[in-house]
Amino acid sequence: MNMMDAAKRQIEALTQAAYEKAAQAGKLPGGQTLSGQIEVPKDVKNGDWATSFALAAAKPLGLPPRQIAQTLVEEMDLADAYFSKVNVAGPGFLNFTLGRRWFAQVLATIEAEGESYGRSDAGAGRRVMVEFVSANPTGPMHMGNARGGVLGDTLAAILDRLGCAVEREFYVNDAGNQIAKFARSIDCRYLQLIRGQNAVEFPEDGYQGEDIRDLAAAYRAQFGDALADAPEAQRQETLARFGLERNIPKMRTDLLKYGVAYDTWFLESTLHQSGAVAQTVELLTAKGYTYEKDGALWLNTTKLLREKYLREGKTSEQVDKLDLKDDVLRRANGFYTYFAADIAYHRDKLQNRGFDFAINVWGADHHGHVARLQAALDGLGLDGSNRLVIVLMQLVNLLQDGKPVRMSKRSGKAIALHDLLDEVSVDAARFFFNSSKPSSPVDFDLDLAVRQDSENPVYYVQYAHARICSMIARLESEEGLVVPAAAEVDVSLLSSPEEAALLKTLARYPSEIRAAGRALDPSQLNHYLVGLAADFHRFYNAHRIKGEARDVALARLKLADATRLVIANCLTLLGVDAPVKM
Numbered sequence: 001m002n003m004m005d006a007a008k009r010q011i012e013a014l015t016q017a018a019y020e021k022a023a024q025a026g027k028l029p030g031g032q033t034l035s036g037q038i039e040v041p042k043d044v045k046n047g048d049w050a051t052s053f054a055l056a057a058a059k060p061l062g063l064p065p066r067q068i069a070q071t072l073v074e075e076m077d078l079a080d081a082y083f084s085k086v087n088v089a090g091p092g093f094l095n096f097t098l099g100r101r102w103f104a105q106v107l108a109t110i111e112a113e114g115e116s117y118g119r120s121d122a123g124a125g126r127r128v129m130v131e132f133v134s135a136n137p138t139g140p141m142h143m144g145n146a147r148g149g150v151l152g153d154t155l156a157a158i159l160d161r162l163g164c165a166v167e168r169e170f171y172v173n174d175a176g177n178q179i180a181k182f183a184r185s186i187d188c189r190y191l192q193l194i195r196g197q198n199a200v201e202f203p204e205d206g207y208q209g210e211d212i213r214d215l216a217a218a219y220r221a222q223f224g225d226a227l228a229d230a231p232e233a234q235r236q237e238t239l240a241r242f243g244l245e246r247n248i249p250k251m252r253t254d255l256l257k258y259g260v261a262y263d264t265w266f267l268e269s270t271l272h273q274s275g276a277v278a279q280t281v282e283l284l285t286a287k288g289y290t291y292e293k294d295g296a297l298w299l300n301t302t303k304l305l306r307e308k309y310l311r312e313g314k315t316s317e318q319v320d321k322l323d324l325k326d327d328v329l330r331r332a333n334g335f336y337t338y339f340a341a342d343i344a345y346h347r348d349k350l351q352n353r354g355f356d357f358a359i360n361v362w363g364a365d366h367h368g369h370v371a372r373l374q375a376a377l378d379g380l381g382l383d384g385s386n387r388l389v390i391v392l393m394q395l396v397n398l399l400q401d402g403k404p405v406r407m408s409k410r411s412g413k414a415i416a417l418h419d420l421l422d423e424v425s426v427d428a429a430r431f432f433f434n435s436s437k438p439s440s441p442v443d444f445d446l447d448l449a450v451r452q453d454s455e456n457p458v459y460y461v462q463y464a465h466a467r468i469c470s471m472i473a474r475l476e477s478e479e480g481l482v483v484p485a486a487a488e489v490d491v492s493l494l495s496s497p498e499e500a501a502l503l504k505t506l507a508r509y510p511s512e513i514r515a516a517g518r519a520l521d522p523s524q525l526n527h528y529l530v531g532l533a534a535d536f537h538r539f540y541n542a543h544r545i546k547g548e549a550r551d552v553a554l555a556r557l558k559l560a561d562a563t564r565l566v567i568a569n570c571l572t573l574l575g576v577d578a579p580v581k582m
Helices: 003-024 053-061 065-075 100-116 143-161 177-195 210-223 232-257 268-273 276-286 301-311 316-320 338-352 364-379 417-423 426-433 457-479 497-519 523-542 550-573
Strands: 049-051 083-089 093-098 127-131 165-172 264-267 290-293 296-299 327-330 357-363 388-393 396-400 442-445
Touching: 003 049, 003 065, 003 083, 003 093, 003 100, 003 497, 053 065, 053 093, 065 083, 065 093, 100 497, 100 550, 127 143, 143 165, 143 357, 143 388, 143 396, 143 417, 143 426, 143 497, 143 550, 165 232, 177 210, 177 232, 210 232, 232 417, 264 268, 268 276, 268 338, 276 290, 276 296, 276 327, 276 338, 301 316, 301 364, 327 338, 338 357, 338 364, 357 364, 364 388, 417 426, 426 442, 426 457, 457 523, 457 550, 497 523, 497 550, 523 550
Parallel strands: 127 165, 127 357, 165 264, 357 388, 396 442
Antiparallel strands: 049 093, 083 093, 290 296, 296 327
């Protein structure tokens, strides 16, 4: 149950009932259904909710808004309502103040729903595929992959809480130019081991990392030098397969250590082997969206994008000013491009596997690819503009001693995920990578991530949870106080500003999940958690529990326990541990 929504619904019902009562008494013209905005005001001194119903009704009723508002207040019955009072403010706003019944229901709802608190059916069971990381299996995963991992995994968890049927997928790019380069790189290092470092020139575009040398050495140690005399194509195919068979399990292991598990690891190569790429291209051809030029087969991306933008409301003049270009689907040598495989892959998601929506977490450098892929799916009749949603993610800036960290001691290249997890905890990594909205860069401060004080946000939140757990255990052992049932608590005793603020923050949690899902921005939950921890610490520092009158102590103990449950609930959603001791 969402107590914020429940309060808004009751405001609507109370206001409409007051209006109908006033109309029946001849105080206001009848025949209207009142509507207006209901929101939490910035300054809650005059009330917890503010409505513009009276201002919106001024024109249809032909009366000053303040007069309408005053009449509504006079006719409003707050008996058994969530609100203790309502008054008129400014030009005619109605300000509602929450009362005992609402606060009691917040505690009762958290108690009743427990670990399910915040779960809803907003997603209506829609099948959603969240694809994320999907790094080339040609080397260790780097910081961008690490951020994409926590972003995608947390987003999937949020959508699950909202009632969607969610699956997580890793798209393994085990075909195409990157794998060919991977094969050439291992091949060169393998031959250098046999013939000497200077006997074989390393390709300019080859992968320079130590991991490539390690793979070449591992193959030679296991199988010897016999492959050196094999045909080049056979040798490179064998070495690439050997490398992939080791790199992909390493990726799985690193991601599992990071708390990320997938439902499916989908191999790009299977699209070519099954004929799905060729079939998809044939479908686009049948619909008139391809043409041949210079021996290659091209997608008329310009036409597809033009149709897409016109549907979305752009004018012909606006579209004409865009720098639209077509894309090659099949090269003159007969090989299909990555773009062709990508279209086939997403057709498989939306058509063959029947997902209602496909959500991809991509690096921001792929922004130019978004509309083109959506338009291609539109051309296939799959409504890609609406059913394919791309979350573009900015880079990670790794900092230490206030300076950028650019190199890894181990590989001489970008810091790898396994290197990072040697330095900081999984909890810190996941929390920090989720600390900014996807469209903003993340400044990951290694020094801050390992600090054990309130400056470290994940420590600050986890400490609040551990502090509550320790307090509950101590009060039970020392004073015999046990967390009471919500029905046994006198919420009128939780009347201070700190207690009311904490209760209202707890009530916001279901709305925060929904807002994070709507915006596809899990970082909103990080900010919520830090705010919740701050509200708890303010409450705890201002109000004693031990040594207070029993009814007061029990009410505050129940409030603390409700806070513990919501912190644990939200940390679990983020894939972060909720420790009982620190």
